[in-house]
Amino acid sequence: MMISKRYRNALLLAKTYPSADCCSDNVPVVGKFKLKLKKNSKPFINIKFDLAILKTNQTIREKYQISVQNKFEALGDAEEVEQQWENFKSAIMEAATEVIPKVKRKAKQKWMTEEILNLMEERRCAKGNKEKYEQIHKKVQEKCNMSKDQ
Structure with a gap:
């Protein structure tokens, strides 16, 4: 060896x-x-949404639009660009998790x-x-x- x-x-x-x-x-x-092995941290797993359903299902598309619109109206005007980006990203992700179903993994x-x-x-x-x-x-x-x- x-x-x-x-x-x-x-x-x-x-x-x-x-x-x-x-x-x-x-x-x-x-x-x-x-x-002695180094401890591996778990990688961040992206949540995948079934975005194709927005094209096919009219009711889910309307719910998503209303949810995003409500989230944007609730946002305050932030002066910094980074803060605006974080607010924008969180609003879209929250609306997506509420309305759009996740992609099911195939076995x-x-x-x-x-x-x-x-x-x-x-x-x-x-x-x-x-x-x-x-x-x-x-x-x-x-x-x-x-x-x-x-």
Whole structure:
């Protein structure tokens, strides 16, 4: 296992797994490290609104227009440009959250079939015969791509 000098003392254990099926002629190596990781902060997730509904649904469009108009009338005149922008942005976002529905996330479809799993098992058994392994590997890739596209 090749490792940088900086992390040489952090490597506790290294193992190889020659029987693993990973679509490669290489042998996977697993290492155990002693590290302190930096805490990641969660990224800000933008709320996505279904804006297409404003074009199709007349009642929602009218409600949104009235809501935005009421919010703008309630705003005071701010002298600074930044304050005006914050007021404008908050008025539009509040009106949108009240009236416009959010975009619903589509669930991913399962594409791994029993046929693909059987081919993968057959490919794993053919690891000693390179030609047969490559043929089965091509079949597995084709089946995976076909099922992902559907």
